[in-house]
Each structure stands twice: as structure tokens, then as C-alpha cells.
Amino acid sequence: MTEPDTETGPAEVLEDTRRRPRTSRPRPRPRPRLRAGVPLPLLLPALGGLVFLVLPLVALLVRAPWRSLPDQLTGVAVWQALRLSLITATAATAVALVLGVPLAWLLARTRFPGRRLVRALVTLPLVLPPVVGGVALLLALGRNGIVGRWLDSAFGVTLPFTTAGVVVAEAFVAMPFLVISVEGTLRAADPRYEEAATTLGASRFTAFRRVTLPMVAPGVAAGAVLAWARALGEFGATITFAGNFPGRTQTMPLSVYLALQSDPAAAIALSLVLLAVSIAVLAGLRDRWMAAS
Secondary structure, eight states: OOOOOOOOOHHHHHHHHHHSOOOOOOOOOOOOOOOSSOOHHHHHHHHHHHHHHHHHHHHHHHTSOTTTHHHHHTSHHHHHHHHHHHHHHHHHHHHHHHHHHHHHHHHHHOOOTTHHHHHHHHHHHHHSOHHHHHHHHHHHHSTTSTTHHHHHHHHOOOOTTSHHHHHHHHHHHHHHHHHHHHHHHHHHSOTHHHHHHHHTTOOHHHHIIIIIHHHTHHHHHHHHHHHHHHHHTOOHHHHHHTOOOTTTTOOHHHHHHHHHHHOHHHHHHHHHHHHHHHHHHHHHTHHHHSSOO
């Protein structure tokens, strides 16, 4: 008797796989959809919050002196304050870029003891009252401050109550916005591109300049715009550290504060200028942070 042939050829294997029942993959469960109706206990506070935020802006537009607005905005003091605000905000943003981008890279790409503490200190000006920030700047960079005393005796540099002091105060409160934005963008970027550049012989700085910086350029631009807008509207640290001298340290927010005491119509006109700048900033950042998901 001959034993049956147990070897199976390719055709038999293919036919056998066709006869076997296919195991179907489990289908993902559909996500539960929210009902169209909104609960009344949530709707009423939401509408109240919306009215609370929008009503002051509506009141500003309603009470604005539209007829005398051109005369209000063509005054010499207004243009001096606006020009000084634009110059100092731009200079403060440049300082924030030079110092903040490397700081954001350090927080996002390296590990060192106390990194969480450093991040907390970097974001502290976001929650610190601006007047307290101005007092701290005076104690550090004032004529009798920790560093300001040395600057005055060695180089004859005095920062308080000068235009440079305005730039320092604005950069102090605006730079955290840039650091947070750039750090978030760096964490989202793939670090393997930098590693590939270093394996090809590039130094860490060259990889940062030629690879990382172009990748995170949108985040840097968004952070710079936010820092510029924050610097433009800075009041507390500026008046505490730099004073309020027309043509030298009197920026737009300080001009609004002074005009409100003597000429409310001029204060409203200046407020409309700052409101227009804020709306322009939000419109520029619309595609990044305000698009509906």
C-alpha cells in the first residue's frame, strides 16, 4: 500500500485560503454625537459671559465722537504718542526675538535640572501685576538697582524714565508670549530633522539656523505678533519704570489715561486706535488659533 501524499502545492494552498472564512476586523464604534439642544443651565451663563465681554466694546463704539474723530486723531500729542508706541513696541519685539527664541529652544529641546522652575519663571510676567513688574525693574535696573548701579557707574547708562526704559518694560511683559508660542511650535516639530542634520556634520547651531528655524517660522511669527500687541498696550510697568513724559516715554495707553481725566472724547478716540490694532492682530492670527475645528 502506498501512503497518501501529504505535500501540498501552491495551488492547493491558494484554494484552501479561499475556502477559509475571512475574519472581519472589528469596526470602530461611532463617536457619540451631541444633541442639537443646549441645556438651559449652560446657555444662560454662556450668553451672560458673551454680553459681559462684548458690551464694553459696543459701548466704546456707540459713545465714540465720530464727527470730531478726525480732529481728535490729528493732534500733535496723539501722533507723538502713536509714533513712540510703534517704535518702542517694535524694538521690544526685536529684543524678545533675540532673547526669547533661544530660550524657547532651550526649554523645548534640552533637559536640565530645574527646567520646570525655569519655565515657571519665564511665564511669571504673564500673571504678575504690571505695576509690580515695574517696581521689580526699578530695583534691578534703576540707578540704585542691583545691575543699574553698575551700568551707571561703568557706562553712564540710565534706563529709568527714558525711551530705552520703555522698551525694557515692554519687552519684560511681552517676551513670555513669544517664548510660549515658539516653545509649543518646537515641541510639535519633529526633532529627527535636526538629528539628521547633525549626523551629516552640521553643528547644533547650524542645524537650528538652517533646519529648525525655517520649520518653526510660523510659530515665531505668531509669537512676535502677540508680543508686539502686548508691548503696544503695556501700561503699568511702563509708567512705573519709565514715567510719563510727552514725546519721550508717553505711549498710547498712558496718553489715554491722561486724556480720560481732562478730555474724555480724546481718550475714546485713542482707545479706538488701540482697539483697531487689536482687531488687526486677531485677524492676522485667525488662521492659526481662531479657526473653527
